[in-house]
Amino acid sequence: MMLPPIEELKTALEQLLPGVSLSVDGHALVVTPKDLEPVCQCLKETERFGLDYLANLTAVDYPPDRMDVVYHLCSMAQKHGPVTVRVSLPRANPVIASVTPIWRGAEFQEREVYDLYGVRFEGHPDLRRILMWEGFVGHPMRKDYVPEDQNAPEAA
């Protein structure tokens, strides 16, 4: 079964979840941070969508004040997708609900986004750095991150 176009998906979601504010930007469904959890739950549980597989979770840094988290959802049961869901967060303090309780596979991807972009996922079971080591300072995929100068002379 084919997935409806994103505009119809938005209308359908608005009917199922009265009170959520959704918008469409290009191919993406833009969700406000507080609505993310019900929208994701609905996309997974409603049989018509059946988006049971989180294919990808990543972030995009838009300095100076925006940080987006992007979700790509597919359906294994109905063989359709992907659907792009996007949330905009304030760059200074990006906090968003974790989707790990909904899709178990989000755990490591959220840890990676936390490690490299500094987005905190509330309700994540084990939010630690995954690629960089414990004790590393900063989030290197942020556009204003300046890597160390490895050639700087060591103090003797």
Added chain:
Amino acid sequence: MAVDEGLRSELQKQGVYVTTWDQLVNWGRSNSIWPLQFGLACCAIEMISTAASRYDIARFGSEIFRASPRQADLMIVAGTVTKKMTPQVVRLYNQMADPKYVISMGACATSGGPFHTGYNVLKGIDRYIPVDVYIPGCPPTPQALLEGLMKLQERIKSRGFGAAMADRQGEYPVPAFGETGLKPKYNPEVWQPPTQHPFDYQRVPQPKPAAPGTPA
């Protein structure tokens, strides 16, 4: 003491073979180099294909890749050395038996390669351990790796066994993880930062502003 080449070949024609202890030992040593079996990134794929039947590193006596550093005498650093992997690489080197050799295979192991300006990659394994042969390329072809191996064989042959044993490498300090990278950034005993590096964007010397009054 070296035997005169001309005399040696004359004697060989008559069926008399002369050699020296060093030549004999180094002939054996250089033709049975056992590499440590590990790969770090895409270069390792070329190393694997060098070991496979088509390029057949066995022709040079190096087909026995050992999975234990205790049984290996050559470390082929094949691929990107991330900062997170560096302590393990140095530790493996420390655990190898003397006399031991290092081939830095590819742009990454030599200088950080395509990741030179990144935040997570070491700009060359020679910052922590001494490297004998550098192989350029991204990745180097199997032929290039074999050439590097032949260069290493020449290097082994050029040095008496006693001398090679005498300058034992010993233990090199294993770097620790710091807040932005490894601590220390390099081992001053094996590597010193270049005072001027043409390709290092962070250290490009700025032109001095002309002193007032000097003609342009």
